[in-house]
Structure formats: structure tokens, C-alpha cells
Amino acid sequence: MPELKFEKGKMVPVPSHSIIPERDLGHAPVLECSHLGVDFGGLRAVNDFNFTIGRTEIAGLIGPNGAGKTTVFNLLTKVYTPTRGTILLNGMDTHGKTTVQINKMGIARTFQNIRLFSNLSVEDNVKIGLHNQKKYSALEGILRLPSYWKKEKEAHERAMELLSIFNMEYMANWRAGNLPYGAQRRLEIVRALATDPCLLLLDEPAAGMNPAETAELMENIVKIRDKFQIAVLLIEHDMKLVMGICEGICVLNFGEVIAKGTAEDIRSNPTVVEAYLGKKGAQAC
Amino acid sequence: MKRLIIRKKSRKNFLTYGIVVAAYVALMAVMAAGAMPSAIQGLLVPMCAYIIAAVSLNLTVGVLGELSLGHAGFMSVGAFTGCTAAMALANSGMPSWGRMAAAVVVGSLLAAAAGALVGVPVLRLQGDYLAIVTLAFGEIIKTVVTNLYIGIDPQGLHFGFLKPDIGLGKGGKMIVNGPNGISGIEKISTLTAGFLIILLCLVVIFNLVDSRSGRAIMALRDNRIAAESVGINATKYKLMAFVLSAAMAGAAGALYALSQNTVTASKFDFNTSILILVFVVLGGLGNMLGSIVAATVLYILPETWLRQFSDYRMLIYAVVLIGMMLVTNSQKVRTLLGKLLPQKKTKEKEGQGDA
Amino acid sequence: MVFLSFVNNLINGISLGSVYAIIALGYTMVYGIAKMLNFAHGDIIMVGAYMCFFACTGFGLPPVLGILTAILVCTVLGILIEQLAYKPLRQVTSLAVLITAIGVSYFLQNAAQLMWTSNPRIFPALFGNGGIQLGGELTIPYKTLVTICACVVIMVGLILFTGKTRTGKAMRACSEDKDAAQLMGINVNATISLTFAIGSALAAVAGVLLCSAYPKLIPTTGSMPGIKAFTAAVFGGIGSIPGAFLGGILLGIIEIFSSAYLSTELANAIVFLVLIVILLVKPTGLLGKKIREKV
Numbered sequence: 001m002p003e004l005k006f007e008k009g010k011m012v013p014v015p016s017h018s019i020i021p022e023r024d025l026g027h028a029p030v031l032e033c034s035h036l037g038v039d040f041g042g043l044r045a046v047n048d049f050n051f052t053i054g055r056t057e058i059a060g061l062i063g064p065n066g067a068g069k070t071t072v073f074n075l076l077t078k079v080y081t082p083t084r085g086t087i088l089l090n091g092m093d094t095h096g097k098t099t100v101q102i103n104k105m106g107i108a109r110t111f112q113n114i115r116l117f118s119n120l121s122v123e124d125n126v127k128i129g130l131h132n133q134k135k136y137s138a139l140e141g142i143l144r145l146p147s148y149w150k151k152e153k154e155a156h157e158r159a160m161e162l163l164s165i166f167n168m169e170y171m172a173n174w175r176a177g178n179l180p181y182g183a184q185r186r187l188e189i190v191r192a193l194a195t196d197p198c199l200l201l202l203d204e205p206a207a208g209m210n211p212a213e214t215a216e217l218m219e220n221i222v223k224i225r226d227k228f229q230i231a232v233l234l235i236e237h238d239m240k241l242v243m244g245i246c247e248g249i250c251v252l253n254f255g256e257v258i259a260k261g262t263a264e265d266i267r268s269n270p271t272v273v274e275a276y277l278g279k280k281g282a283q284a285c
Numbered sequence: 286m287k288r289l290i291i292r293k294k295s296r297k298n299f300l301t302y303g304i305v306v307a308a309y310v311a312l313m314a315v316m317a318a319g320a321m322p323s324a325i326q327g328l329l330v331p332m333c334a335y336i337i338a339a340v341s342l343n344l345t346v347g348v349l350g351e352l353s354l355g356h357a358g359f360m361s362v363g364a365f366t367g368c369t370a371a372m373a374l375a376n377s378g379m380p381s382w383g384r385m386a387a388a389v390v391v392g393s394l395l396a397a398a399a400g401a402l403v404g405v406p407v408l409r410l411q412g413d414y415l416a417i418v419t420l421a422f423g424e425i426i427k428t429v430v431t432n433l434y435i436g437i438d439p440q441g442l443h444f445g446f447l448k449p450d451i452g453l454g455k456g457g458k459m460i461v462n463g464p465n466g467i468s469g470i471e472k473i474s475t476l477t478a479g480f481l482i483i484l485l486c487l488v489v490i491f492n493l494v495d496s497r498s499g500r501a502i503m504a505l506r507d508n509r510i511a512a513e514s515v516g517i518n519a520t521k522y523k524l525m526a527f528v529l530s531a532a533m534a535g536a537a538g539a540l541y542a543l544s545q546n547t548v549t550a551s552k553f554d555f556n557t558s559i560l561i562l563v564f565v566v567l568g569g570l571g572n573m574l575g576s577i578v579a580a581t582v583l584y585i586l587p588e589t590w591l592r593q594f595s596d597y598r599m600l601i602y603a604v605v606l607i608g609m610m611l612v613t614n615s616q617k618v619r620t621l622l623g624k625l626l627p628q629k630k631t632k633e634k635e636g637q638g639d640a
Numbered sequence: 641m642v643f644l645s646f647v648n649n650l651i652n653g654i655s656l657g658s659v660y661a662i663i664a665l666g667y668t669m670v671y672g673i674a675k676m677l678n679f680a681h682g683d684i685i686m687v688g689a690y691m692c693f694f695a696c697t698g699f700g701l702p703p704v705l706g707i708l709t710a711i712l713v714c715t716v717l718g719i720l721i722e723q724l725a726y727k728p729l730r731q732v733t734s735l736a737v738l739i740t741a742i743g744v745s746y747f748l749q750n751a752a753q754l755m756w757t758s759n760p761r762i763f764p765a766l767f768g769n770g771g772i773q774l775g776g777e778l779t780i781p782y783k784t785l786v787t788i789c790a791c792v793v794i795m796v797g798l799i800l801f802t803g804k805t806r807t808g809k810a811m812r813a814c815s816e817d818k819d820a821a822q823l824m825g826i827n828v829n830a831t832i833s834l835t836f837a838i839g840s841a842l843a844a845v846a847g848v849l850l851c852s853a854y855p856k857l858i859p860t861t862g863s864m865p866g867i868k869a870f871t872a873a874v875f876g877g878i879g880s881i882p883g884a885f886l887g888g889i890l891l892g893i894i895e896i897f898s899s900a901y902l903s904t905e906l907a908n909a910i911v912f913l914v915l916i917v918i919l920l921v922k923p924t925g926l927l928g929k930k931i932r933e934k935v
Contacts, residue, residue, distance in 0.1 A: 070935070077514060079935050103516035111935065115511035117504045128504045131497060132516045138525060141496025142489050148496065155497075195515050352735065406920050413677060417874045418919055420867070421912035428909035447905065510935055555867065559679075559742050566739045596754055603746035607725055610740040615728035 021247050024054030028091050030106075030199045030231040031076070036085035037255075038075055045071045046255045049085065053199065053248070058225055058232045060246030062239075062266075064275055068255040069235045070112055073201050077109055078102050090198065104132060108197035110188040112204050112235075118177025122168065125176050125187055126159040129194025134158070162190050165227075166220065181208050186217075193224065200224070202234040206241050214238055218245050243267065251275065298491045301574040302484065309480040316476075325589060327544075332584050333479025334360075334541035339564035339580040340486050340573055341533030346562070347571035348494060349526040350506030351408070352416040355423025356561050358403075359396040359531040360538035361430055361553035367392025367539025368467050368548065372460050373437055381473040388473075388539045389482065396535020397528050399426065404527040408520065423558055430550035435461040466549030467542070474543035482540060486533050487573060493529070502526045567609060644777060649900045650893065655784040655853060657892020658791035662846040663869030664876070664884035665798060666839035672815040672879040673835045676734055679741040680721060681843055682866015683748035688714045688844030689763065689851040689861060690756060696764050703766040710844040718840025719833050726836075727829070745863075752859035760858050763851035783852045790845060795885045798838075802881065811835060815879070868895075871915050877928025886926055891915075 020029060029052045036049040046068045053059045061069050074080045076087060078099045087094045089105050097105065108129075117125050127134075134155040136147045163169045166186040171179065176187060185205055192200055205221070206214045218241050225232055236242050242249060243263040251259040251266060253275040259266055266272055312329065315321050342356045367388035374384045403422045410418055434445035438457030445451035449463060461467055493499040501522045504512040513519055542548045564583060568575030587602050594601055611618040663685060670678045688710040695706040725744050729737045771781035802808035813821040814831045822828050843862075850865055851857050868891060876887025894914055899907035918926065 074935050079510065079514075099510075099513040100516050100518050103514060109514055111511065111514075113934070115508045115514075117507035117511065119507050120500070120503055124500055124503075127497075128500050128512070128517070129515045131501055131504075134497070136497060138493065138496070138498035141498055142492045144492060151497070191515060346735075352738075406916065410919060410923050413671075413878065414874060414919055414923060414925075416677070417871060418916050421871065421915050424867075424912050425909045428906060432905050447903065563739055563742065566735055570735070599746060600750040600754060603743050603750060606743035606746065607740055610736055610743065611725070611728055614732040614736045618728050 020052060020054035021057050024056055027055040029053055030055050030057075030090060031233070032088040032091075033076075034086050034088075036072075036075060036082055036087060038071065038080055038083045044255055046075065046252075049075075049252075049255075049257060051250050051257070051260070053231050053233055055198075056225060056229055056231055057247050058221065058234070058245050060242040060249040061233060061235045061252065062237070062242055062249060063252035063258075067252040069252055070203055071255075072252070073109060073203055073235065076102070076201065077107055103195055103197075106196075106198035107201060108192035108195045108199075109201035110185070110192055110203055110205060112207070114181075114184045114188060116176040116179075116184055116187060116191075118175070120176055121172065122163070122174050122176050122179065122187055123156070123159050123172040125191050126162055126194050127155050129162075129191040130155050130158055131195075133194070133196055159194070162194055165193070165224065166190065182213050185209070186220075189224075193228065198230050200230055200232045202232060202236075204235055204237065206236055206238045214241055217241070221245055295495075297574070298487075301487060301491075301577070304574065305480065305483055305487065305577065309476075312476065325585070328585060328588055329476050330474050330479050330544035331541055332581060333476065333483060334537045334544070335561065335564065335584045336483055336577050336580045337479075337486055337537035337540065338534050338561045339568065339576040340483070340490065341530045341537065342561050343565045343568070343571065343573060343576045344490055344526055344530040344533070346565050347569075348490075348499070348506065349502050349523060349530075351523070351527075352413070352562075353419040353530075354416050354555070354558050354562065355403075355419035355421070355426070356530075356534055357553040357555070357557035358423035358426035359400060359534035360541065360557070361426055361550060362399045362531075363389075363392030363396040363535025363538030364542035364548055364553065365430055365433070365461055365467065365538075365550075366395040367535070368470060368542040369435055369442070369460050371471070371473065371539075371543060372467070373442060375471070381471070382475070382478070385473045385475070385478055385543055388543055389478075389536045392539030393532040393535040396538065397532035399535075400528040400531025401524065403531075404524045408523040408527060420555065420558075423555060427550050427554055430461075430553075431464050433461050433550075434459070434463050464549065464551075466547060466552075468547040470543060470546055470548070472544055472546070474540045479540055482536055483577075486536075489529070489533075490573060498522060498525060563606065567606075567613075645900070647778060649896050651780060651784060653893035653896035654889060655787050655892070656896055657872075657889035658787045659846055659850045659853065659888075660865065660869045660872045660891050661791050661885045661888025662794055662842050662849065663865060664873040664888045665794060665881060666842040666846070667870050667873040668876075668878055668881060668884040669798070669811075669835050669842075670839045671873065673811060673832055674726065674737075676726070676737045676741065677870065678839070679738065679866070680744035680748060681839065682862035682864075682869070683745050683752075684714050684718060684840050684843040684862070685847040685850065685866060686752060686857075686859060686862035687717060687748060688847030689857050690752065690761075691844070692766075692848045693761055693763055693851070693857060696766065706766065707845065707848050710848055711841045714840040714844035714847075715837045718836045718843075722833055722836040727832075749859050749863070756859065758858055760856045763855035763857050765855075766848070766852055783849075787849045787853065790849060791885070791888075794842065794845070795881065798881050807831070807834065868911065871912065874925055875915050875918055877925030880925070880927045880929070883925055883927035 031051070031053040033049055033051045037047045038045050049072060061072060063069055071080065075082050078094070078097055089107065092105065094102060094105065117128060134151045136151045140147045160169050160172065163172060168183065168186060168190070171183065176184070179187060189202065189205065206217055209217060221232060221234070222245055234246070246263060249261065249263060249266045250257055251272050258275055259269045259272045261269070316326070338356065338360055342353065345351055345353045370391040371384045371388035374387060379387070403419070407415055407418045407422065432447045434449050434451050436443045436451050436453045436457050436459045438454040440454055443451040443453055453459070494503070501512070501517045502525065504517055505519055505522055509519060538553070564580040565576050567583070568577070568579035587598055612622060663681065667678065667681055670676070670681070691710040691713045692706040695701045695709040696703060701709070721744055725740050726737060729740060765783070767782040767786050771779040772785065773779055802812055810821065810826045810831050811834070813824065813826055814828050818828050847862065851861070869888065872887035872891040873884045874887070875891060876883030876885065891911060895907055895911050898910040902910060
């Protein structure tokens, strides 16, 4: 991996310590969150979340269990409606948008607890991801008009191409629910990529993988970023993965951002160490 | 056992078409030879109607994955509007097949409209709450039709609700007569028409399932949140499946009504909805051929073979129903049965959800 | 006069609602623990009513013994049905269990028809024909009083039972998570059977009270009240005991008032329409817990 130098993002309208890779500085950031927050009842699940992601950045979101990381994903994809704050996607406000519209605007995601269409084949799962890419109407499908054959052929070819990222073409006819665990996680990424996103959210992509699989995944995430020229935001507990590929890292604890910076910054940040290990543990270090 | 590899569906689809066509040819041959018992002959068109109803409900329950307990309501809408259309056209000089076709088209269009009306609020709910609301709508449709009065005179159609006096002019004739329903129906639906509609429904469902929209519907069934995250509009596709299913049920209703002397709203009550659901569940969710076989067997059985048990007929039907559910679903019962009948192997049921 | 008829209708509504509430309580408990729509519940009501009828008119037993007979028979019947028909299906889809429940319902109805024919029986006035005079022309019949009191007692009893006793807590644990409950040493099978027993006993009581108010007894007597009580349970939030009570009472009042003031023919439709409106505003019923799917 090339050595990257980080600077403060210039286009961020709110005070932020976010870092954007140098190569992305000339472009508008893909995502800008300012003062984002959500309350569940009396609980402030996420509060004052400010974060910016560059156009082709791989960013990480880490924090202890229950810190609100997945909640941030759910806010970005509008599974939950934010109580406060704004989310700008490619400079456009996402206020009032639905999950479906957010996906059409360019955010795709995977899920912590895998959510595949488990009764369908692997290929169909990817084709469902291509839903808004290879369009034809229900009537054209029922009547089997030429547009159906054309688009289905395109969808098939595209699905195979996407599956080839993870060398999964041979699994195309397998039932998704019967795939091995790691393959299910990879299929979720392929499905998300099929929606042609500009920002890919990965929720614990390496969970349950062995070190060899994790290393391969790391390579693949970088490969995906380079190939599709998209930004990636990932939640992960595997520090090797996070420190290895993430250019900007944000640390959450109890719904608040406690640190932001490069892998180096985070590693040496006492607050972060304390959040993970507790006061005593931090002193012992 | 869920199959590891999902084979192309086209083969099974063609098998289904083939069986339906073969059944039609066989029935026609038997009838041409005059060997068909008259008791069965009268059951054939209603049987087609129930097959269509079962296949269409399978679209909602098996493919869309939402439990509907009010499917008979849509049949009712189709039956009454279709029948009204056919009777309104009685003096138009149209051939009987034309009037039948008109009835089926009108019936399915209005049932589709009812489906849209019901679907918009209902499909926002989930699980058993959705089921109970479909039940409620089924009952509401039944009550509305029970209190509906439609008549025709040279001025055209007259409608009344709750009151039989709808101001018919000279030469007027009541068509729908409140709780008494429609009587004196000209039996114009034919077995050929029934089979054609079955085939049409199968083509629509099979082609839909194996297309972009069908995949979207099944994606919603398997995981709504994931489906929305890849940009699938849940309301649109749920409604599409629901309305299509209602339209087919409407066609079934029209076909059924035109094979009877009289139809009343109480014919399409909760029990009928349940009856159709039984066909679907026994035939296998998402398995259209299964629905066809289950509807055929379970419709014909109580009317023919079970007749010999006279009063015990429905009791045996109930026992058969419970037994079938236990045998097909419980491993324990199957092993027990295997011990009792060492020669007969109980066949493994096809995996569910292979639409 | 207008006021008098209003009060009368209200009392009738609460009375009918109490019957619905008792049935709905049984529905809710069974649903809460077995996660199944027990469509045979309505037919257990019918069996209970027949049992009481035969005990009181055939054997000349006093009403109390008649009711006890009904409770006993229905409890045994409920456990039997659970063991034979539902227990083997504990691991499979709820749809399969639903169809089995429908099969059981058909079975009970047709068995009743064979044994007791479809000729209507006139249920005896177990609680006498008198009532309490409340000044002027307003009387509350004893049967109404008994119905309402029974309903309140049953609801309070169930709340105390599920909230305070060990068995009740086990029941709640099973309805939350059967596997976890089993790991905590709770006998899940016994708990489910007990729930069915309680539900069926409640159905027996409801059957007797229903037929005291509407004395025509036929093998399908229980079907419609069963469906309506199920509606009531959903109305109040299925799985919730106070919800079933509230839903039942409201449903009864709505039904009586719509047939008194709007239209007898449309009463059922109005009941269902109100249900739909309520569910659209509150998708999990009046007192149902909002379940948020974890993403």
C-alpha cells in the first residue's frame, strides 16, 4: 500500500477533525455528517456525530460493544430517522429520504447479522442487488418482451462479473442460505456492490473469519475500492484489519465520538485505550 | 432437507404446464366418450375455480410471504361483479363465451381494485396483524355484498345498499338481491375456459417469479430490511403481488359463479378463505403444482369418495387434514408411521419456498 | 327514554364484551406462549356450553356443578388437543400449525354435529331470570352481573398468576424465549400444556356465559365469537392480558352500539372496520408492545 499523508479536510463546513486522503482533497467528500444524533426514548444512542469521508477513502468506525456503531449505519441508511443533525451525501441533504432512496443516492451496506435472501440462489441475490441497474417493467417480464431477454442477459453477465471479485462464480446456483459463513459475508458485499454505490458500509465484514480469510478480505476491500473508485466505511473489531487498511478512523463510545484520526493517532490516544481496556487496564499499559 | 443447489425452475414450470394440459385432454376425452359420471361433471368448473384461487393465494402466501385470511373476499367481488356484467350483457346478442370472458375480465379488474384498496393499508402491517386485517376485510366484503342490491332496466344499472328498493323502471330485473345473492344464473362458464384461465395464471406467475419484479417480491419475503437496503420499494412490490393475486381470485370467483344456479355472499366467507389456504399449505408454499394437486384432490374428495361415509364425511376430512399436516411436518410422526408400515416408504416432501 | 336505552345498551355491550374478553384472554395466553393462532379455541367454547347444558338439563345438576363439569371436560380436551395435534409440530412453521388448528376446529364442529345434531338446544337460564332493580325501569339481569364479575375476576387472577407465581413467571419466560427458558431449567412442554389447560378452562367459562346471554346452542355457536374474540385480542395487542380485556370490552360495546344505533346488518362490518383503523394507527394493537427488529 502506498504511504498516505493525511490533512485536515478543507471542505467540511463544521468543525471537524476528520481527515481526508490527499488524493481526495480536490473532490467533494462523499459523506459529511454534522451533529448527527438519535434518541431512543430517553437514551441518547448517538450524539453529536461529526464525520467526513473522502471520495475514495477507506474509513473505519470502531468502539466497544454497544457504542452505537451499527446505529450510525442505521442512521446513514435511514433505517432509523435521525433526531438531530444532517447527513450530506455527495453534497446533497438526505433529510426525509427513505432507505430505498438512500440506496439509490449511493449508499449500500452489509449487515452485522447476515441478511441474505436465503431461499434464493446466489445469482438471484446479486441480481436483486442489480434491481435498479437493469430495469424493465413487470409487464415486460410477464410477457417476455425482447427487453426482458436483453436486460436479463446483462444482469446475468454483471452478476457473474461481480461474483468473480471473490471467485464465487461457481456458487451461482447454490442456495444462499446454505453457503458457508464466510461466503455469506462475501455475498452480502457483492450484493451491496451490485447496487452501484459510491459509499459502501461494511458492518463487521471479518466477523467469524479466520486470520487467513481476514487477510484476504483486507486485500479484497482495497481491491474493491481501487476498482470501483468508491469510499468504504467499515465497522470492525479486528484491529489488524482496521489499522491495516483504514485511512481515517473514528472511535465511538457511549454514542459519542471520543477520537478521530489516522491509525497512528488512534493507537496512541489514551482516551481510546481507556475506552477499550478501562482505567486500570490503560494504566497497566 | 433444503436442497443445496437450486436448479433452473423452467423444467418444473414446463412439467406443471404439461400436467395441466394432459389433465385437460384426459378430461375432454372421458367426457367425449360419455364416461364421466354426472356427479363429477358438475364439479369440474368449480374445481378449476378453486385451483385458480389456490394458485393465486400461493402468490400472496408462498411468493410474497404474507398470510392472507380473506382471499374469498376477492373471489366474492369477482363473482358478483362478473355475474352482474354477464347478466347485464344477456340481451346484447353476445355469444356466451364472449359474455363469460367479459365477466371474467370485469370480475378480475374489480377484484384487483378491491385488492389495491385493501392492500394499501394492510401491507403496512406485519405477520399475524396483517393476517387478522385480511380476515377483517374478508368479513367486511361479505357484509357489504350481503346488503348490496343491483338491478337493471332499459336505463341501465341501478345500485342500492341496505334497501331493496332501487327504483327499477319498467321491464327492470333484479340481479343482485341482497342476502339472496344472484339467482337464475345462466351457466356459461366452461371447462375449456377454466383450464385456459389456469394456464394463463400459471404463465403470469411463473414469468413474474423469474423476472426482476418477482425477485424483488421474493427478496421482500426473505428479508424486508435487506431488500430495502438494496433499493427495492417494499410497498410497490408487495402491492403488485397482492393486487395480482386479488385479480386472479376475482377471475376464479367469476368463473365459479357462472357455473352455479345461485351464488350468495355467504358462499365466500371465512371458511372458504381457510379452505383455499389449506390447499396452498398442503401443496407447499411457492409450489404451484402442489397447489393444483391439493386443490383438485381436496375439492373432489369430500364430494365423491367421502360421500360413502355420509355423515362422517367432514369428520374424516378433518382427520385427514390433521394427519397430513402431522405426517408432512413432523419427523417424529413420520418415524412412528415408518415403524407401523415397514413396507411403505413415506416420501420426502419437496422443500418449501423453491418458487 | 333515550338515556335509559343508552345505559341498557352500554350494559349489554359490557356484558357481551366480557364474554369476548374471557375468550380473548385464552387466545392471548396461548398465542403468547405457543405463537400460534389457535382457531380451535372457538369450538372449545361450544363444547363447554354443551357440557354444561347436558349436566344441567340432562342430569339435573346445579349450575355450579354444570360449570365445573364444563371446565373439567374442556381442560382435558385442551390438553389432549395440544398433545396430539400441536406438540409434534412445535418446531415447524406457524402456518402448518395454523392449518392443523383449523383441522381440529373442523373436527370438533363435525363431531359435535354427529353427537348432538345441528338442532338448536335452548340453554337453560342458569342464573335465573331476575335482576337487580336500579331505580325506575333500569334492571341489570343476574347473568349480566355474573358475566362482568367473572371477567374482572379472571383478568385480575391471570395478571396476579403470571406476575407473582413461580409457574406464571415460567410461563412468561417461555413466551419470551423457549430455548433460554429450557436452559434455566423450566419444563417448557409442561408449561405450554398448562397454558392450553388454562385457555381451555377459560373457554368453557366463556361458553357457559355466552349461552346464558344468547341461549341458542348449535355446533357452530363458538365460531363467530371465537373469531371476534381473536379480533379483540389483536385489537388490545396480542400477548397482553390487560390488552385482551380492554379489546374484548371495547369490541362488545362497539358491536352492541353499532347494531343499536347504526345498522344491525352492518354491525360486524363496523366492528372489523374499527379494528382495521386501530391497527393502522397502532400497528401492534392498543396495549401491544412495539417490537423493533434489530438491524
